[in-house]
Amino acid sequence: MVAAHPAVGEILDWLKEVPDPEIPVLSVVDLAIVRDVRWTDDGELVIAITPTYSGCPAFDVIARDIRELVTQRGVERLRLETRLSPPWTTDWMTSEAKERLREYGVAPPAQLIEIAGTATVRCPHCGSEATEVVSRYGSTACKALYKCRSCLEPFDVFKSH
Amino acid sequence: MTFEYLLRLGDNALILSQRLGEWCGHGPVLEEDLALTNVALDLLGQARFWLSYAAEVEGAGRDEDELAFLRDAAEFRNSLLVEQPNGHYGDTMGRQFYFDAFHDLLLGELTRSSDPRIAEIAAKALKEVAYHLERSTDWVIRLGDGTAESHARMQGSIDALWKYTGELFEMDAVDHEMRERGMGPDLEAMREPWLERVRKTFDEATLRMPTGTWMQKGGKRGVHTERLGYILTEMQFLQRAYPGAQW
Numbered sequence: 001m002v003a004a005h006p007a008v009g010e011i012l013d014w015l016k017e018v019p020d021p022e023i024p025v026l027s028v029v030d031l032a033i034v035r036d037v038r039w040t041d042d043g044e045l046v047i048a049i050t051p052t053y054s055g056c057p058a059f060d061v062i063a064r065d066i067r068e069l070v071t072q073r074g075v076e077r078l079r080l081e082t083r084l085s086p087p088w089t090t091d092w093m094t095s096e097a098k099e100r101l102r103e104y105g106v107a108p109p110a111q112l113i114e115i116a117g118t119a120t121v122r123c124p125h126c127g128s129e130a131t132e133v134v135s136r137y138g139s140t141a142c143k144a145l146y147k148c149r150s151c152l153e154p155f156d157v158f159k160s161h
Numbered sequence: 162m163t164f165e166y167l168l169r170l171g172d173n174a175l176i177l178s179q180r181l182g183e184w185c186g187h188g189p190v191l192e193e194d195l196a197l198t199n200v201a202l203d204l205l206g207q208a209r210f211w212l213s214y215a216a217e218v219e220g221a222g223r224d225e226d227e228l229a230f231l232r233d234a235a236e237f238r239n240s241l242l243v244e245q246p247n248g249h250y251g252d253t254m255g256r257q258f259y260f261d262a263f264h265d266l267l268l269g270e271l272t273r274s275s276d277p278r279i280a281e282i283a284a285k286a287l288k289e290v291a292y293h294l295e296r297s298t299d300w301v302i303r304l305g306d307g308t309a310e311s312h313a314r315m316q317g318s319i320d321a322l323w324k325y326t327g328e329l330f331e332m333d334a335v336d337h338e339m340r341e342r343g344m345g346p347d348l349e350a351m352r353e354p355w356l357e358r359v360r361k362t363f364d365e366a367t368l369r370m371p372t373g374t375w376m377q378k379g380g381k382r383g384v385h386t387e388r389l390g391y392i393l394t395e396m397q398f399l400q401r402a403y404p405g406a407q408w
Contacts, residue, residue, distance in 0.1 A: 055205045137195050
């Protein structure tokens with residue numbers, strides 16, 4: 001058990017322990033799904049979360065995981081708010097999170113401003129830029145399927161969104 | 162009026178999602194199976210946002226699930242285009258392309274809605290739909306500018322579906338009121354940009370622009386083709402057989 005009203009920074013640290021169910025190397029904080037954490041004047045903890053894609057089935061699991069964790073740590077009153085605006089973008093992911101994604105074998109998203117120019121997708125395994133799209137959609141809404149012409153490995157790409 | 166309008170937005174997304182879901186396990190290749198169901202999932206999420214808001218606006222104690230699962234065909238407000246059968250891949254992609262091109266324009270307009278909730282749902286959905294449109298455009302071009310067989314079938318699909326596109330741009334009393342309140346766009350004014358987009362894609366796909374002028378209408382006021390009943394039979398089965406069942 002902890003103090004009744006832990007600081008917002010501490011709660012954010014807790015939330016870094018909540019993984020994305022589909023991409024467990026990233027937390028809900030890395031993915032910028034958590035948009036706001038605050039205490040109301042009458043002692044209720046409010047956590048605002050935003051869905052990545054409108055129909056992402058992981059969203060309900062994430063909400064449940066956050067609720068479980070925060071409740072376990074002794075918070076008695078929690079309100080989860082779904083926030084749609086501004087719409088989620090992969091540009092909010094930190095470069096550190098993107099690097100972890102690459103190590104996990106998923107090519108990270110490019111900044112949207114770069115897409116307008118030349119979008120090269122680098123193979124997360126061998127680093128080659130000789131890659132081609134196999135399918136615009138992969139195993140989840142947030143990914144596309146590519147293959148590398150150098151090392152011949154297929155790989156997932158986290159779509160820039 | 163706002164309730165009616167939100168039903169139209171939600172039902173278009175819901176019914177097309179259900180149609181695309183029928184491809185699950187039947188796609189021509191695994192990647193296409195995944196792609197179609199991913200698009201279906203985006204649309205289902207969007208439908209949920211619209212119908213949740215519709216239920217709130219209605220204020221009759223219903224929620225989005227009740228709107229989806231407990232209304233009968235005549236209470237649905239989707240356009241006739243999205244309820245058309247999957248047919249072959251050209252039919253599915255032709256339907257998707259016509260709708261995506263419309264949906265992309267509509268959501269772009271709705272991001273400027275005077276109703277902040279409509280604007281934020283539209284902004285969220287627009288990013289997904291822009292991606293849907295890129296993909297369906299690619300497929301129309303690939304099949305149109307493909308073999309003699311794929312070209313002929315793609316042409317057949319866009320010709321057959323053409324008569325369901327007129328309704329998308331028709332303004333009725335609901336649309337006029339939403340426009341006057343700054344909540345929705347002038348659909349008629351979207352027709353020309355839509356035609357331009359379609360023409361450009363068909364040119365690239367070496368397809369002929371359909372020329373039919375007679376348009377089938379009715380979906381927006383609940384007069385549907387017989388197809389919708391079959392969709393609902395499947396989609397609503399569980400709630401009708403086991404009323405109130407919870408997941």
